[in-house]
Amino acid sequence: MSNDLYHEQIIERAKRSDNNIRLENPDCSATVSNPLCGDRITVELKMEGDVIKAISGPVKGCVLCKASASILAEIAVGMKCDELKSMASDLGQALKSQADNNESFPKAYRMFYPVKKHKSRHSCVMLPLEGALKAISECKGHSGDK
Amino acid sequence: MAFDPGLAAVDFTILRSQAREEELHYLDNAAMALIPDCVINAMVEHDTLRRSNVKRGSHRLAEEATEAFEKARAAVADYLGVSDPDEVVFTGGATAGIxxxxxxxxxxxxxxxxxLxxxxxxxxxxxxWQVIQQRQGIKVRYLPVTPDGRINLERAEDMIKSRTRIVSVTHGSNVTGAITDARTLSGLVHDRGAFLILDGAQTAPGGPMDLPALGADFYVFSGHKVYGPTGVGILWGRKEILKNMPPALGGGEMIQDVxxxxxxxxxxxHRFEAGxxxxxxxxxxAAAVKWLAAKDVKGMRGHLRRLTLRIMEGLTQLSGGIKILGPETGMERIPLVSFCVEGLxxxxxxxxxxxxxxxxxxGGFHCAQPLHDFLKIDGTTRASLAIYNNDNxxxxxxNGMEDCMKILG
Known part of the structure; x- marks a missing residue:
């Protein structure tokens, strides 16, 4: 994989993401933003107990943010809240780690390995996950914090 | 003879190619200018030979440090074109000054x-001002902005009321580059008996000035934008006002009797220099403003105007929907250009x-979110120039923007 921050895989992923699909009657939603650059994401979820059944929402962000949101939309369906929480934690740790390979990254997010050395851009990758976790925490009846 | 930015660039180790492995075209000067070697050397020399606290010791080092500190104050007063160094307060920066x-x-x-x-x-x-609003129940009101990113002074006459005590505005916008007509504004402000504060963070790097001619009562700026170090700035105020103001911070060095x-x-x-x-x-x-004042400042201003115009015209010619903020070409602006590219x-x-x-x-909001909200834009990209920038x-x-739009577009 290229060590360029904006390598083809990330750019293509961002370009093909559809960032404006809204869910009808979501069970919960949350909006998160990065005041530094103006990125803003609304994450809408449909839940069945602790399991995410659908995820969507508008993304106004940079390439990294859009690509990250696109991956999340693809892999979150069917995940339990705790699994998502754990994956977000792993990704956050991997971005901060000193390792010189991408093995500590959750598999779906390994394309973001070059972001590791750009500390100011970590929040761009994390924002969609933070939005999803915030939406879960605001979802009545979930047990995401158990 | 045409201004040669290379004669300034040689004073910066960071700009000499052997100091870096990678090419550098530094166009983020509105956030922080680079620092010339003579400024670093002046600080090293001071801390090597004269380091001591000021205004409180009678030993040789303390006397020398105090003298150097007060000479620095006088050098800044010279740069601002004010005759009384006691009107110059050292602060931590423009933010601290305000x-x-x-x-x-x-x-x-x-x-x-x-x-206002x-x-x-x-x-x-x-x-x-919002902090003071919450604490003391005052009102903070906002002069509107014109579509080309200038303060709408036509509205100022109506908006400055009998209860207006302070009008505090930027002297040069860090986003649109627009320069405020301070002279006109000061007339309106003083007619109502209010004080005018100018945020000079972006205009102070323009070279030595005639501050009294602007008609302001207070002017603040930061060291790191005028080729100086971080952690220092200036609050200038008219003495007859300063002497009637209470201290904002308390501590050593600002007291007469405790x-x-x-x-x-x-x-x-000293009342405003606690600790x-x-x-x-x-x-x-002081070393930075003396270094800048010794340059061909008039030539620098013309050179930076020309480069600014080149950027504006060059961006306009690129296809892809680039929108440039601020006054049109030909109107006065500080040497920076902020722009939006559709979809990027x-x-x-x-x-x-x-x-x-x-x-x-x-890139981003440049610490001016209300302006971006007003202009209904999610952020801008900004190129800002300084004395060492050139046509390259x-x-x-x-060229980079053309490539960038191909890659990201």
């Missing part, structure tokens, strides 16, 4: 007094421009 003013003048406000700022302001000239119930304070500027001041940084700031995020542009072209830009830097910017 906070000192807000907290000191705020103590003199009555409930429902008004402070503008939608063009940097957060550093918004938040301090009792358990009551204390008295020194005259300005140990940024001595070394003040020495550095400023952070993506900045990253690609850095990684592929060695061009250092700034502009070429790199324009």
């Amino acid at each position: 906070n000192i003013l807000a907290h000191s003048l705020g103590l003199m406000f009555e409930r429902n007094d008004e402070v 700022i503008s939608q063009l302001e940097h957060h550093s000239n918004i938040i301090p 009792g358990l119930e009551k204390s008295t304070f020194l005259d300005p500027p 140990t001041p940024p001595v070394t940084q003040a020495i550095g700031l 995020h400023p952070h993506d542009i900045c990253q690609v421009m850095n990684d592929r072209h060695g061009v250092a830009l700034r 830097d502009v070429d790199a910017l324009l």
